[in-house]
Amino acid sequence: xxxxxxxxxxxxxxxxxxxxxxxxxxxxxxxxxxxxxxxxxxxxxxxxxxxxxxxxxxxxxxxxxxxxxx
Amino acid sequence: xxxxxxxxxxxxxxxxxxxxxxxxxxxxxxxxxxxxxxxxxxxxxxxxxxxxxxxxxxxxxxxxxxxxxxxxxxxxxxxxxxxxxxxxxxxxxxxxxxxxxxxxxxxxxxxxxxxxxxxxxxxxxxxxxxxxxxxxxxxxxxxxxxxxxxxxxxxxxxxxxxxxxxxxxxxxxxxxxxxxxxxxxxxxxxxxxxxxxxxxxx
Numbered sequence: 001x002x003x004x005x006x007x008x009x010x011x012x013x014x015x016x017x018x019x020x021x022x023x024x025x026x027x028x029x030x031x032x033x034x035x036x037x038x039x040x041x042x043x044x045x046x047x048x049x050x051x052x053x054x055x056x057x058x059x060x061x062x063x064x065x066x067x068x069x070x
Numbered sequence: 071x072x073x074x075x076x077x078x079x080x081x082x083x084x085x086x087x088x089x090x091x092x093x094x095x096x097x098x099x100x101x102x103x104x105x106x107x108x109x110x111x112x113x114x115x116x117x118x119x120x121x122x123x124x125x126x127x128x129x130x131x132x133x134x135x136x137x138x139x140x141x142x143x144x145x146x147x148x149x150x151x152x153x154x155x156x157x158x159x160x161x162x163x164x165x166x167x168x169x170x171x172x173x174x175x176x177x178x179x180x181x182x183x184x185x186x187x188x189x190x191x192x193x194x195x196x197x198x199x200x201x202x203x204x205x206x207x208x209x210x211x212x213x214x215x216x217x218x219x220x221x222x223x224x225x226x227x228x229x230x231x232x233x234x235x236x237x238x239x240x241x242x243x244x245x246x247x248x249x250x251x252x253x254x255x256x257x258x259x260x261x262x263x264x265x266x267x268x269x270x271x272x
Contacts, residue, residue, distance in 0.1 A: 021243075035122055
């Protein structure tokens with residue numbers, strides 16, 4: 001393990017408050033977020049690098065960038 | 071950046087629609103497309119494909135608030151994204167919509183005369199006679215156009231206000247069509263598990 005490796009960050013959607021507008025999908029540079037069956041946005045945690053573009057764009061402000069341990 | 075698609079330019083259609091309403095109110099009928107297409111997509115595909123891809127109004131707000139910087143980009147207040155506000159606004163919108171349909175019916179039935187006004191924010195009656203040049207059809211057809219354009223202009227004004235105050239596409243949070251299509255999708259797909267990775271692509 002490299003000594004200065006940072007904790008990875010991932011986008012996290014408060015799914016019960018998501019309006020499924022898809023603004024996040026449009027801005028994600030890695031195609032890591034999609035709208036699941038018109039109900040809510042879902043993050044693919046393997047692709048997400050936690051850049052925060054979706055969180056900034058989300059009109060409902062229900063996406064947070066969290067550090068993930070494990 | 072990702073490639074642009076033809077549907078990324080639908081904001082031009084939305085803008086044209088708003089402008090056309092200043093010249094001939096009968097163009098307002100075209101706005102029914104913004105009502106039926108999202109519903110058809112939601113009912114047949116069970117997705118919010120309209121919001122996610124084709125909504126020109128959302129694109130217009132995104133462009134004005136984003137690229138043109140006309141938005142403070144602040145978080146929307148929590149109550150505005152709450153379920154009771156979103157569903158409440160949907161119901162309010164519906165009631166106002168049916169009242170508009172009722173007024174149209176009255177003109178069709180000959181019980182009241184055509185009113186050449188656009189009602190903004192359900193309150194302010196703006197004289198709009200310059201956009202009416204008579205119609206080959208029944209005056210009721212024009213009455214519906216005035217009423218429907220009122221709905222579209224009102225929602226645009228609300229959307230612009232919340233665009234400036236909050237995020238560019240704040241309108242999407244409480245857009246009645248968005249709430250309704252999400253509701254349809256929930257009913258249609260409700261039991262499926264979003265954590266299933268293979269089901270994520272729609």
